[in-house]
Amino acid sequence: MSTFYELEYGIPSLINCIGTLTSLGGSRMDERVTSAIVQASRSFVDLNELQKRAGKRIADLCRVPDGYTGYVTAGAAAGLCLSTAACMTENDSTRIRQLPNTSNISKKYVILDRGGDMRWNQSIQTSGAQLLFVGSKKHPATYSDLLSVLIDRSHEIACMVYFAGAYDDGQGLSFEDILVLTNSHNIRLIVDASAQLPPRSNLYKWTHGGADIVLYSGGKGIGGPQTSGLLLGKSDLVASVAANGSPHELAIGRPMKTSKESICGLVKALEIFIQDDDADDVTHYNLVISIITDTVCDIPGISALRVVCPLPPTIQPNTIPRLYIDITVKRNASPPLDHSLKSEFYGDDLDHGDPLAIQPTTPVNILAYKLLKLQPPIAVNTSNTGIVINPQTLTVREAKIVAQGVKHVIANMVRDGILTAKVTSRL
Known part of the structure; x- marks a missing residue:
């Protein structure tokens, strides 16, 4: 057939033995997800208000701590860009409108450990942020490496990005060690957990651990639309993410449009994912x-x-x-x-x-x-x-x-x- x-x-469907790669279409969507997408497509809605309501439902589903909420992005890579932008601009409308120009933004550097995942540097740099590296591919950053950078340059650092799963072999700093250091210098910590589902416990792990923002792909383990991503974060920072994102026209995230269909499809997929075991x-x-x-x-x-x-x-x-x-x-x-x-x-x-x-x-x-x-x-x-x-x-x-x-x-x-x-x- x-x-x-x-x-x-005229393209054959593949049997995918590789996994939830973007280039192969991500994951299969449950019929209940596609039904939600179809229903969402049949009428109009205030997209900003939908994002807020969806974010609240996502936050409840993911059992976030007090002071956190959710947000739907156009994928985890878009979430990296928006999160970085939010850390640089906070909710300053002037800064938001000028990105990717960061000439008068003092905190515009993002710390990355070269021992982590370097494939997403451009997603971060799209915001206008500059990268500040610690460690090397063969020798991930040590406690003293990170501490030294934070002591010397914390006045110009907007955030650090930690790639969850990159150090599961015991190499490199743990999330807990990094959080202690970043917190002590008032630096935001973003956790990229794009491909870290399952297990489902990872939906709760890093928010309850104290991360400022945690990012997931919506089209991988969750089984949502391939063009969706899940962001959990502290409410003040998520407000800045939203201000930097679509549908706002004078924002760096305008090209990273999240549709009403994608938002509703992701929320339904998340509900199903959490119900399963x-x-x-x-x-x-x-x-x-x-x-x-x-x-x-x-x-x-x-x-x-x-x-x-x-x-x-x-x-x-x-x-x-x-x-x-x-x-x-x-x-x-x-x-x-x-x-x-x-x-x-x-x-x-x-x-x-x-x-x-x-x-x-x-x-x-x-x-x-x-x-x-x-x-x-x-x-x-x-x-x-x-x-x-x-x-x-x-x-x-x-x-x-x-x-x-x-x-x-x-x-x-x-x-x-x-x-x-x-x-x-x-x-």
Whole structure:
């Protein structure tokens, strides 16, 4: 049966084994979410008042402390820009209107730890903010590194951005340590938790921990519109976020428009997400993985099947188990696998903006490339020793198709002499 995208645009729908990437469309929306979007689209509303009412409902759903509220952004990256702008301008209308010009704004620097996630620097700089780095990629900032910067330059620092999950391997400063330091110097702390759901407890963790603003993607774990983001923050700061945002015409956030449909869709998705349970998610993940492993467990060409959880910080959310399917490559395969690298660090060089631009130059990439050529196409992530399956975005029906697809492609690669028929280890 042809899908909507095939009928309307001539593009096949994918089976997504990678995850809730923006470039693959984020997540699936529940019918109750799409119903809310349709209902919202059928009449007009005061958008500023809708944002306030939606923010209050979001705050109640997320059990924020007194003095906090919510706000819907056009995605977590837009939230970074707006939050940074809010920290620089507060509620000063003159400053709000002049951004991204920060020439007469004294506090215009944002602290970033180079040991964190550097992909979103432009989202921060769009506000006009300047970046102030501590630490390095290999050596995240220490307590003394951050303290030194705060002592010397707190008079010109608007805020610090902390990327949640980036230090789950124990490297770098904890959120608690950073908060103590920023609070002691009256510096706002923004937590980017875009891909940190599930678990649902992360909706409450950082606001109750004292963060000034916490950002989430609306179109990932929550299951809302891909063009939505969730912001929780201290009420005075959220008021400044709103003043810097759309629909205001003389504001840096005017291009980051949040529609009435997106607002209502996100609130409904959040209601459903909170009603559901982490344990039910895990049951589904395990079922999907077992369907695939039961089908491919005896296939020549596979050297190991491994379920890994928790995962390293380079893979988010790292609380969702991943199935690693390692392959057996002939000794004379050209080019061979590089076993000197750890497969757990897959994705470091993946372009998440175009993850399907695969060049079939290695056995691993050939496998991923051939899976994309099936009907329906199967999109997988890769490690240095095989492919990786994320069950988060798979239905039971799709898991069966994936299992048969992997079985078919690997059998053909053994036949073609790319993989050996040797079988070594199982789960």
